[in-house]
Amino acid sequence: MIKNIYNISILILVVIVGFGFMRYYKVDDYKPAMEDGIKKKCDELFGATESYAASKKYKDGCWACPAGFTRNPNRFLGDPANEKHCRQKNSKYVDAIYHSEPTGVFKKCATKEVWYKNKKCWTCPKGYKPARIKEGDGRKAQCKPNNRYIYRSATKRGNAGCADGAAWSPVLSKKCYKCPEGFDHNLVRIPLKIDPAKDPKTCKREVSLMDSLLESD
Numbered sequence: 001m002i003k004n005i006y007n008i009s010i011l012i013l014v015v016i017v018g019f020g021f022m023r024y025y026k027v028d029d030y031k032p033a034m035e036d037g038i039k040k041k042c043d044e045l046f047g048a049t050e051s052y053a054a055s056k057k058y059k060d061g062c063w064a065c066p067a068g069f070t071r072n073p074n075r076f077l078g079d080p081a082n083e084k085h086c087r088q089k090n091s092k093y094v095d096a097i098y099h100s101e102p103t104g105v106f107k108k109c110a111t112k113e114v115w116y117k118n119k120k121c122w123t124c125p126k127g128y129k130p131a132r133i134k135e136g137d138g139r140k141a142q143c144k145p146n147n148r149y150i151y152r153s154a155t156k157r158g159n160a161g162c163a164d165g166a167a168w169s170p171v172l173s174k175k176c177y178k179c180p181e182g183f184d185h186n187l188v189r190i191p192l193k194i195d196p197a198k199d200p201k202t203c204k205r206e207v208s209l210m211d212s213l214l215e216s217d
Contacts (some may be wrong), residue, residue, distance in 0.1 A: 080154035096141040098123035117141035179203035
């Protein structure tokens, strides 16, 4: 009787340990990917808006200049996060500041910072210089910005290729794919000639041995 009780106790202990092992021991579970549309260009994914110009591809992202700005040709291949990647012509003219009447026989103004225009002497606000050709309204002179362009950095609006942020597109493919819920793209699996929707190991997750056995039934 005691021996039977001992054997049953051992059996119960083995079952408990076995279930515990199957519950906490992790194994890999795989599934094929699902098709998720067609790969698109950056300007199709993130077109022009009130805030942004149409986006351009840089590496794997879609970057856009602020509205009214264009890509700086001097930085055409540079990092779009650079503060001078986008530029806009700085054409804001302002009225010059009246300084004095010209003096002397030759009607000269006092210093180099003061110039003669429309029979008067003028100065420019800080950040501006004389616009000697632009007459203004005939009574006032005008000043133009010292810097010909205003510069800004571009903004990353999203990933290039697929509209769904969870989707990706294989090399040389126009299709987008994503993994079933709970699965991640198996980056070790990079089949070049196999459709990810037909490759059984495109997507991967980690599950317990018990869950794996139950799902396989």
